[in-house]
Amino acid sequence: MPGRPHPARATSADVARLAGVSRATVSFVLNDTEPGRVSDATRARVRAAAEQLGYVSHAAARALRAGRSNLVLMPASQAAIGRLVSDWLDELQLALHEHGYTLVLHGGRGADPVEVARVWAEMRPAAVLAPVPGLTPAAVELLRTAGVRAVIATGGEPVPGAHTMIFRQDELGRLAAAHLIERGRRRLAVLMPGERGLDVFAAERLAGVRQAAGGPGAEVTPVPLRYDWDDALALARAWPGFDGVFAYNDEYALLLVRALQEVGLEVPGSVAVAGADDLLPARIARPALTSVRIEPGSADELAALVHRLVEEPAEPGVVGAVRMRLIVREST
Amino acid sequence: MPGRPHPARATSADVARLAGVSRATVSFVLNDTEPGRVSDATRARVRAAAEQLGYVSHAAARALRAGRSNLVLMPASQAAIGRLVSDWLDELQLALHEHGYTLVLHGGRGADPVEVARVWAEMRPAAVLAPVPGLTPAAVELLRTAGVRAVIATGGEPVPGAHTMIFRQDELGRLAAAHLIERGRRRLAVLMPGERGLDVFAAERLAGVRQAAGGPGAEVTPVPLRYDWDDALALARAWPGFDGVFAYNDEYALLLVRALQEVGLEVPGSVAVAGADDLLPARIARPALTSVRIEPGSADELAALVHRLVEEPAEPGVVGAVRMRLIVREST
DNA sequence: GTGAAAGCGCTAACAT
DNA sequence: ATGTTAGCGCTTTCAC
Numbered sequence: 021m022p023g024r025p026h027p028a029r030a031t032s033a034d035v036a037r038l039a040g041v042s043r044a045t046v047s048f049v050l051n052d053t054e055p056g057r058v059s060d061a062t063r064a065r066v067r068a069a070a071e072q073l074g075y076v077s078h079a080a081a082r083a084l085r086a087g088r089s090n091l092v093l094m095p096a097s098q099a100a101i102g103r104l105v106s107d108w109l110d111e112l113q114l115a116l117h118e119h120g121y122t123l124v125l126h127g128g129r130g131a132d133p134v135e136v137a138r139v140w141a142e143m144r145p146a147a148v149l150a151p152v153p154g155l156t157p158a159a160v161e162l163l164r165t166a167g168v169r170a171v172i173a174t175g176g177e178p179v180p181g182a183h184t185m186i187f188r189q190d191e192l193g194r195l196a197a198a199h200l201i202e203r204g205r206r207r208l209a210v211l212m213p214g215e216r217g218l219d220v221f222a223a224e225r226l227a228g229v230r231q232a233a234g235g236p237g238a239e240v241t242p243v244p245l246r247y248d249w250d251d252a253l254a255l256a257r258a259w260p261g262f263d264g265v266f267a268y269n270d271e272y273a274l275l276l277v278r279a280l281q282e283v284g285l286e287v288p289g290s291v292a293v294a295g296a297d298d299l300l301p302a303r304i305a306r307p308a309l310t311s312v313r314i315e316p317g318s319a320d321e322l323a324a325l326v327h328r329l330v331e332e333p334a335e336p337g338v339v340g341a342v343r344m345r346l347i348v349r350e351s352t
Numbered sequence: 353m354p355g356r357p358h359p360a361r362a363t364s365a366d367v368a369r370l371a372g373v374s375r376a377t378v379s380f381v382l383n384d385t386e387p388g389r390v391s392d393a394t395r396a397r398v399r400a401a402a403e404q405l406g407y408v409s410h411a412a413a414r415a416l417r418a419g420r421s422n423l424v425l426m427p428a429s430q431a432a433i434g435r436l437v438s439d440w441l442d443e444l445q446l447a448l449h450e451h452g453y454t455l456v457l458h459g460g461r462g463a464d465p466v467e468v469a470r471v472w473a474e475m476r477p478a479a480v481l482a483p484v485p486g487l488t489p490a491a492v493e494l495l496r497t498a499g500v501r502a503v504i505a506t507g508g509e510p511v512p513g514a515h516t517m518i519f520r521q522d523e524l525g526r527l528a529a530a531h532l533i534e535r536g537r538r539r540l541a542v543l544m545p546g547e548r549g550l551d552v553f554a555a556e557r558l559a560g561v562r563q564a565a566g567g568p569g570a571e572v573t574p575v576p577l578r579y580d581w582d583d584a585l586a587l588a589r590a591w592p593g594f595d596g597v598f599a600y601n602d603e604y605a606l607l608l609v610r611a612l613q614e615v616g617l618e619v620p621g622s623v624a625v626a627g628a629d630d631l632l633p634a635r636i637a638r639p640a641l642t643s644v645r646i647e648p649g650s651a652d653e654l655a656a657l658v659h660r661l662v663e664e665p666a667e668p669g670v671v672g673a674v675r676m677r678l679i680v681r682e683s684t
Numbered sequence: 685g686t687g688a689a690a691g692c693g694c695t696a697a698c699a700t
Numbered sequence: 701a702t703g704t705t706a707g708c709g710c711t712t713t714c715a716c
Contacts, residue, residue, distance in 0.1 A: 029499045031693055042703045047695055059701065076498045079474040080421060081693035083412035084708050096441065096457055099431040103579065106432035107548075113428075113459035122471060125428055125457040127445035139454060142411040166408045167361045216442075247435065249636055278636045301633065304581055304610045363709055374687045379711055391685060413709035416692050 030073035039069035050077070083144060088167060091145040092116055092326060095154060096125035097216060102299045108316050115323030121146060129216050133159045141166035146330045148172065153220040155179060170329035176224060178338055183329060186341040189221050192312050193228025195346045196266040196294040199310070203352055205264030205292055206238045211245045211272050222268055229266050245272060252279035259283070263291055270295035270302040270311055277305065277351065292352040307350035315343045362405035371401035415476060420499060423477040424448055424658060427486060428457035429548060434631045440648050447655030453478060461548050465491045473498035478662045480504065485552040487511060502661035508556060510670055515661060518673040521553050524644050525560025527678045528598040528626040531642070535684055537596030537624055538570045543577045543604050554600055561598050577604060584611035595623055602627035602634040602643055609637065609683065624684040639682035647675045
């Protein structure tokens with residue numbers, strides 16, 4: 021072993037030795053379990069010893085002992101959506117921390133869901149929060165078998181074996197499309213991004229648009245678009261005469277609007293465009309963008325739910341629903 | 353203990369039993385250590401047994417044994433910057449995975465750096481990658497003491513005790529300001545977001561602007577701005593006659609441009625505005641936004657560096673630099 | 685080519 | 701009020 025440039029990390033045994041107590045006592049003091057069991061004097065001595073040695077507990081050892089870690093896992097893709105979401109994640113992180121959990125985001129976009137679930141399962145997290153497409157039945161099974169107490173999926177339908185936070189992607193499409201149709205649009209396009217596993221969500225949103233269009237007999241066409249100016253411009257140049265667009269989300273919507281303007285098509289005059297997520301750029305765009313706002317619900321409540329499910333596993337079922345609301349602005 | 357709704361998680365002992373070998377053999381086979389030590393027949397039997405039992409190794413046990421986990425930790429705030437960054441993080445995740453590491457992002461924005469470092473240290477990660485403001489000397493010390501092999505800071509100056517990827521925030525400001533001055537601007541404003549711990553970066557960027565302004569004698573004023581339309585509008589309404597702005601980043605730049613336009617101030621006619629990050633929205637804005645592009649370097653190389661440092665800890669020092677480049681567009 | 689066994693750091697049941 | 705101890709699942713040295 022190469023020379024240790026730093027003092028060997030202190031263990032609870034070191035703390036015990038320095039404080040002149042047993043390791044058990046150290047554990048009781050530092051974890052505040054069974055309050056009143058250890059005298060105040062001893063507690064003080066233990067804390068002082070821990071402080072002096074710069075003691076930091078070993079999460080892996082605790083996890084091994086407990087059978088699971090205190091990790092709550094989420095796919096990192098979530099964080100990239102925008103400030104609203106990332107602020108909300110901050111709140112969630114804080115709320116979970118107060119329950120003793122550590123929220124971590126893990127990438128693995130596009131990879132085989134089961135492969136990703138395997139990596140997650142190895143960490144023996146207390147809970148996993150993830151959108152449905154990543155949580156295939158095999159992935160859920162893998163996680164449950166590995167002992168993950170709370171597997172919470174967000175998706176349109178209850179997921180067998182997992183708790184489900186209902187999040188109807190199709191509702192996004194339906195809300196936007198119903199509005200476009202009400203505005204008299206009958207030739208609808210639905211933007212279908214191919215990037216980063218968004219295709220699954222896009223397909224569900226498309227289905228929602230189709231539903232809304234069914235009755236009134238509007239025509240619906242899925243249109244692939246990459247998040248790329250040249251691609252957007254090419255689409256706008258060859259615009260097939262759609263008079264209404266549901267653009268997957270605000271980013272794609274703003275990209276398309278800009279491209280349409282570039283080729284002289286008026287928004288909403290010639291083409292009405294609606295997005296989703298209701299980010300600030302949507303609000304300040306010209307024309308201001310109609311969007312479907314997603315209301316993620318209280319981070320505190322979700323943290324409490326996670327804690328409850330971890331403490332006493334319950335029958336899988338629906339644990340809540342994400343609400344959404346159409347914000348009408350100038351672009352439609 | 354409440355009833356186990358799921359089969360008890362299989363351990364390597366279970367696999368060994370089913371395959372009729374020892375736990376040692378299981379370990380050798382599944383980790384591919386010492387190839388050629390175990391016969392092909394045995395290997396196949398072990399693999400089959402693992403498969404059949406749905407065996408998933410226990411990261412905590414491995415970490416306990418190894419003295420450290422295979423986690424590489426980064427602050428989650430990074431992911432929220434934009435698609436470019438989050439795509440790059442994906443690459444990094446993949447590259448690290450190939451070296452056997454798991455990249456996880458952890459929040460904890462705004463909290464006491466030492467408190468956050470403590471949570472990180474408990475996970476005994478193999479490496480930590482973080483911007484300087486979070487890595488105070490005390491935080492670095494804590495991590496090193498906990499045995500983290502590679503603490504890689506990104507910041508303007510070498511960080512004592514840590515490896516440093518040089519990332520000159522002030523260079524961003526300097527590049528933008530030099531350009532504004534070259535365009536004849538002499539009354540410069542620097543937008544100072546207060547949110548999410550951005551203030552530290554903002555201060556450094558401001559310092560860069562001041563440097564660039566020193567020689568030519570341009571006047572520099574820091575101007576607080578929240579990421580909020582009303583705040584931006586209020587600023588624009590009371591615009592104190594600045595003729596050039598470095599806007600912290602593209603998001604704030606686009607917000608300000610929009611507010612200036614709202615009150616009838618022309619960009620770049622009356623006010624030239626430059627951002628940073630060079631996101632797609634900057635490119636397609638009207639006027640297209642001048643921005644400083646940040647080039648994060650190769651994810652593969654960074655992953656390899658992490659691996660090298662973990663394998664054989666080296667003297668802390670400078671391990672590379674993030675380059676940046678001014679992209680001139682219409683807004684200046 | 686394979687097995688036995690020690691030990692990583694922690695917690696909690698049990699003993700004093 | 702405090703201490704003893706077993707054992708969580710894994711890797712790896714050493715013995716066969």
